Amino acid sequence: MCGIAGYIGKNQASDFLLDALKRLEYRGYDSAGMAVLSEDNALNCIKSVGRINSLEEKIKKTQLNGCLGISHTRWATHGYPTKNNAHPHSDCAGDIFVVHNGIIENYKILKERLIKSGHKFKSDTDTEVIAHLIESHFKDNLEQALLSALKHIEGAYALAVISKNDPGKIVVAKKSSPLVICIGENENFIASDSSAVVGYTNKVIYLNDNELGIITENSHKIISIARNNEIHRNHCNVDLDISEIQKNGHEYFMLKEIFESPEVMKNSTRGRIIPEEGLVKLGGLEVLDQNKLRNINRIILIACGTASFAAMVGEYMLEEYAGIPVEVELGSEFRYRKPIINSKTAVIAVSQSGETADTLASLEEARRKGALTLGIVNVVGSTISRETEAGIYNHVGPEIAVASTKAFISQMTVLALLTVYFGRIKEMSLIMGKRITEEIDKMPCLIEKVLKNDKQIKGLAKKYSKYKNFLFLGRKYNYPIAEEGALKLKEVAYYVHAEGYSSGEMKHGPIAMINENFPSVFIVPNDSVYEKNWSNMEEIKARNGKIIAIATEGDENIKNIADDVIYIPKTLEMLTPILSAVPLHLFSAYMGMELGCDIDKPRNLAKSVTVE
């Protein structure tokens, strides 16, 4: 949560800083701000409540000139989203400015101490203590002052600091929140992630925890906070294309990303399936001792939110076809439990961003207990991808809409690949391996077919937009999809209440809510639990509930019970969730648009949840 950026070079800093904030806006969007050091060494700061464009309007009127600056887009943790609480925050004199992503856990004690020694605070944020702490340690060198200040700070931070009393540099520090230093020609940048610098440079250095960086126009230096010595690290080249972070004709990123689902399947499976041999090749796992992999007898999938629903689908796949016991754990729960883990347990983190704090902390806990730690991650170079022993990238490009859609499709796809991978190491037959890989190969075309229902789904969103409550129901492989459908609707059509339930559990409670004003969305493909779902639909109908069914093409009978039907093509039961998720993603997006919601940036949310 929160995005930070910094620029030092020959150009106007505000141009990059604004551009970067627009790209990082998915990380938080309740207020924003920028501080720039002018040529005559004046530090000017502008802040604004709301989206980046309101900051942009203010900057246009003010002319924030200067070639060195920092900026921030906020997702409030401490203090309301007001102008005073917006970053950058400064010391008493306004000589030092700080932007921060993370949480300072001991800020209350520090603030009391600083107030007692005469510091004047202007905000309710935890971040402001950093500016005052630096002020209290500052002699003539900003990095030394920051190093001293950090000794008092507990918590998570990605920080960027500038000072008019030590100009010509940006000093940054990282612990548990992401930060990159990006190298240009006679200019350098810092940002929360590399999407901010696409089009400016592709040379990126990922900072590790407990490192401090100093960037000037022509140099960069990394220092270990603990040892105070220099660390030499080469940059990586990130090959992001500018078109990947643009809407390319779509009204919203969310729609663009849903329509990318067929491409997503191709990218996540490219070079990884060998249908003729019924095999899956996962280069990312080749670095591991293959005997260790063969001996894995239990898998724990750790994830949060939408990623946890993909993990649930993965649990069913892996248990049914690879014969390995699997548990799905929410990161926020796992990290505080006493899980039973040994060296034959593989703990796999599933995370689009690779930065989710709860997932990351759980992974660290698992590693301490001796598990093999793996990742299924989309963002290349993200913390989870670096902290795990090995992993599989989703390769779906940047997901910019806050609500995850294409990454969800890819997470299920990669878990299907992993099922064949583990299955074939263990007892899966060649025939079964071929059957699954051939079907995975066909999926992009099948998703294309689902997307052709776009207009019908838009029409249904219009028809049902007057309803305030929805129940999403599914069984077995499609139970997690019911949860996903409900989560997505709540998120992006945020005036609507929705619940996801297993169809079989519905009669144990939720059925009490059903009447003619409470429609149910049933995911009911022609699978092994079709008849069971049918009985549950009868129970809904008997209570005058309306039904929208996601059913298999050719199922004409479904029209006798459902008020509306969206068809998906036939596929293997284990792969049906990949198809059934797509119309539900579209339905949520169109419902949100119908209700006038900003579906890319839902109320109160941020994409990358880097705080507990």
Ligand code: F6R
């Ligand atoms: C929902 C959504 C969230 C994320 C969750 C985990 O649409 O996007 O529920 O799935 O915050 O994020 P990652 O996958 O980045 O760990």
